[in-house]
Amino acid sequence: MESGLGTRGYVGYGALLLVPPIVQFGLPWVLGRQMPELAYYLMLLAALMASATALVYSRTSAFDQRTVLCLALGLLLWVIGMGNAIANSDAEQNLISTYVYFVSYGLPLLYAAVATRDEPTTRSRRLVDGALLVLLVILCYLGVRDLQDDHGFLRSQYEPWVALAFDAENALLLMAFLVRSLAATDEREYRTFRTVTIFLGAYALASALHNHIEQLTGSAIVGAMADALPTMVFIFLICLLHGYRKPGAFELADRIWARRLAASFAPGILLAAIFALSVGVRGSQGVLGQLVLALAMLTYVIRVVQTQFWFAATRDRLAEALAAVERVSLLDELTGIPNRRAFENTLRERLRESMRDHKPVSALMIDVDRFKIFNDSRGHLDGDAALKAVARLLAGTLRRPADFIARYGGEEFVVLLPNTAEDGAQVVARRMNRSVYDAALAFDLGIDRRVTVSIGIATSGEIDAEGLVRRADDALYRAKANGRNGYAAAVERPVVSSP
Template identity: 30%
Template sequence: MMVLLAIGFILLHVVLVMLIPAHAIVVSYAFLIAAPLFASAFAIRRCMIEGFALSQGWILAALSLIFWTLGMVFSARQDIFLSNSNQVPGDSMLLYILFGVPISYATAVVGVYSRSRLQRGIDAVLVASLGYLYFALTFSWVTLRGSPDEFSTRMVALMFDVENAFLAITTLIRFFAADMLRQRHFFGTLAGLTLLYAITAAYYNHHVALDVSPNIGSAYDGIVDVPFLAFALMTLREPSRIPKAINPPPGLVRFVRIGSPLLLSLAVLTISLLLLHRRFNLGVAGILVAVFGYGLRSILSQVRQIEMEDELRSDRTALAELALRDSLTGVGNRRAFEEAIEKEWRVALRTQQSISLLLVDIDFFKQYNDRYGHLAGDKCIRDIAAALHAALQRPADLVARYGGEEFAVILPGTSSSGAREVATRVCKLVRQLNIPHDNSPHGRATVSVGTSTVTPSEGTLPHELIAATDRALYDAKNNGRNRVEQGIHTH
């Protein structure tokens, strides 16, 4: 239905111009102003549907169309009210050129993530420079009164060709490299507009305006409606799944996403180079803006890349630490213990220093859980883990939750007497917690500790130390609990 309305709009435009030749210029301008206005309204409608994520792109598209509409309004003012017969009125030409600025900005920034405020500021400076340089380039060939000669008119037409080709190419690149449905829909719609506009503008500017019908008001004017109405129709389509056959390769997606912000610098550089032979100083200034803008963006991108690598490294470290941390007590877990005992065993074997191990078990813990509940049991485990940690006096010492209510303490470079001293301190600190335990003969929570000390030799393994310490713990529990028992200790 909407397609038929669009076709009807174009046919009505052509028919009315042919039927009312005396007022053809007024009729044609009415249609030429209405078509981009409709397109901008449809862009705003799509912006409201898409939400904030892609609203920037649709707003920029609408702004481009409004610039073009204003250009047509100024052109109508020249032809209808001022009777200016010049083919290239300067003020409207400026607005037609500004039509490309928001589109260039959209291709550079829409869908490009993690941009800092400073990067957005650089983009704003670049787009402002681009607009001003377009302005300067336009008025290097025309004035507000129009074009002085046919050569200048053809140069302005050629300049429009370059601009339109640039817009079509950049939007097509963004379309083919888009890997998200809504971005693909946006850039596909924008590419449809810019491609159709580049073709129709080239045909109209070089064939119609310069050769066939210099003034608005011919049947040829109907072709100018086509890109705008096609854009409006494309905004009505809902994003569809990307066929696998045209699914962009990840490498292309990353390349375009990283390189897209540089399109602004490229556009500024291109216009500056075109300006050099007309306004040298301004052209050089534009080149400097493009180069410094590109350089600052590259530096900021590198800084952001380093920050992301640092964040990733920090996250990996945090995850590694989390993987070795007991979630209930905050001390090391069984995996941390196993890695640490292997490491310290190798060090002790190489240096021929002793290594001591403590296994600590909470006395009558099952009865404590039955009497006070699991929440109280969890708190008891946490408090005793904190007491164990407080009993250690060296950074190299490690306490880990060995399993359930049992803990392990690794004491590198510690003699049997030193291990017994630490074990005794552990028992004392736990008793000082005064955690009530009515089902214990001691009336409060206590621990039993088994210790062993060994100087590793070739052929011995850590599990031998663990087994000896476990037997010592068994002895401590059998001998009345709330005590320390020592197993093997070799030097």
Template identity: 60%
Template sequence: MGTTRRYLGYAVACLALPVAQVVAPPLAGRELPELAYYLMLFASGAACLAALACLRVPTYERRTMVCLALGLACWFAGMAYAIARSGAEENLISTYVLFVSYGVPLLYAAVSTRDEPSMLSRRIVDGSLLILLVILCYLGVRDLRDANGFLKNEDMVWVVVAFDVENVFLFLTFVIRSLTATEEREHRFFRLTATFLGLYAIAAGIHNHDELHPNLPIFQQLADVLPTVPFVALICLLHAQRHRRPFEPTRHRWARQLSVSLAPGLLLAAIFALSLGISETQRTFGRVVLALAMLAYVVRVTQTQFWFARTRDMLSEALAAVERVSLLDELTGIPNRRAFDQALAERTKEAAREGKPLSALMIDVDLFKTFNDTRGHPAGDVALSAVARLLAGTLRRPTDFIARYGGEEFVALLPGADRLGAQVVARRMNRAIYDAQLEHTHGIDGRVTVSIGVATGLPPDVQSLVREADQALYVAKSSGRNRHVSANEALEPG
């Protein structure tokens, strides 16, 4: 019930000014032609104040709300200037510049994405570009004025069409941004502003075309009462949408990419469209302003590309660091099973390409379950870390590789090592662990020891190395432990 009352209140607010405009002349007993313009001034000013008030509402994004407030301020200034200078009865060129300029901050809000950098230098460039766009807009309509500064009647049609194009363009741009938004605040702003722009495009279109259709009385009446509706509706929308609501972004990645990629092109299109109005009489100054606008645009794009390049490099470094961490065993600090799988694939390709042998050593800590049961898992972790360091210390060549295979098992790859060379490394590993005298109550000679299975293959028969080494390891463990065994070879004590 409360929601129904609230929306009825919004509807009454939107209709209040049009109704007042209709009933005021009969009550006053005379025509009030200036009333429509004062009501538009009041409605646009109230909408601008409402947008400024939303800067303090945390659910609205400050950047976009500032753009909306600036656009409404331009429209308010245009109406105030028209009333002050011409009584709103004639079309002063300066007012057209302000009315057109209302779309410039809105266009900036539409083309600026959350993916772009936010810094002082960027804001200075953007501010300069907006000012240059306003100057281009003024230069475009400058030659349409008569000796008194008013719009020539013969140019009225073209100006009306330009307004219609701008309004429809802004409306469609905001609709696209609302459909491709990825964040709730962004979606809410573009949705409510698109609604306002759609209503404004209809009201402004009817108002601007009334002089072109003097034989339609209903057209004249609508042209006077409708322009206040979009501004009051915007105030109601800002109030109604101030709370967060459930939001699910579009799942179409292409839509988001299209929105981001079109943003820079919209600014360039605006510069190009406004430059078409530069005439021969202001060629030098117009070209300077156009060149500055293009320079500002280029600097803006360069800033974005530099920021993206720097972000890409930072992400690459972060990903590389994550990749390095993900390839290390957290307990022992040596490579893990995933790193071993990658190394095996690389070493296998190298062996096949160079025609050299590849040896694999499967290493298992003897009676480690018993060690954990008697001394506890913390002590077992310490022992595994010590064994890992000792095993890694027995490798002499940079290409040799060792990893924790899982649990108390380790695995080593020895590129270019034949069977005899692999046996030398295995013997060295057995001796290093035994001589370290890591205490193990139930171990051989009261020490921690390892059993090793050795396998060597020549290209292309290297794919089964790990399986053969594991089988040799089983033989070593079942034959007394603390020794190494080569695949298909006799038992060799450590």
């Protein structure tokens, strides 16, 4: 429970837990008469209080709303079952409907355990889940209807098997909630499932002792003590909900296996519940039993289709988002044209195509003349505006969809021209020089008092990507050495053979 509770709080919880056994054993002694049904009234009252407490906390932000609401509903079904048992307490056996309510108590909890955050929570989904829970309750009733006698009571020879079925249900719920608590991804989810897991563990133990210990020991006193345990467990749940109502320390554990298991066991558990409850649906149930079973299977299929459709839609949205992120990551933030990373990816592709098709690819390395002086004299804001204008002008000179321009870095740009020999690249370079020059972007210290660019040209031969860029860069320096505002082609280097 919360770390700041203090000794007084724990003492208070302990005193509250002692109230049920004190009342159960002390009240008959004070009144001087036997009260065999008192334990069951105390169970009913404690379960009703626990259900009300869970309902109250489901309307707050203390716990996961869906899980605690399912807990409140399950406890309410348990209360109805106990009320039904008390109403027929004059008989030595319980009505079949009583057992149906007790089994049904676990169905809302089962739904809470399998309904992960990875699944949709639309209105149609809730309707399908609600219909499936109702059909499971009907299947439960039809499955045990043949176990009743002519008066609707469970035959005594089947009581041990029904008790074992309760044990199996409690164990299944405990394991499901334990996995969900281990798979929690935030503090509130962990706190919610840990609280319910602790309760389910205590309830499974108390229920097993209550249902079996008197038959195993033959002692009425031990049986009476076991009758007090369920009541104490429901009071214990109230204490848990109150004690864990505030956030505490939480560290996300690296339990990928638990998260994967929690996401994958939902369909299996629901299908297992349908088959388990349909085992008792025999031919004696007639058309009704087969119809309910078919409807349950159909509803389950609809639920799976809803989940798969939602996952497919989510996958498509994620793919679109990743593609958008990838596109943004390949664009230069300032100029809006592709960046160096995009250029390097495209260069490798263009060179592979060039080698495959035996066609040349040319690269143009472009630099804004005297840009450092421009920045120093005009400021970086004007420098950024000039770079954006130059990028727009250069991109506007490209005529083919396959032509590619990118910002290489700083004031440098690079262009790839697939299926273009050196003479064709020179045509594009002249066009680029003219476009930037004619735009007359003001620069007092520039050539003819305007912004200009210098361009180096290299055409692929038997060279790699790095070699092509290096040759274009060398040609750029030659263009600058020749007076700027022009272009130069790379000089072919002679092949020197080793002796």
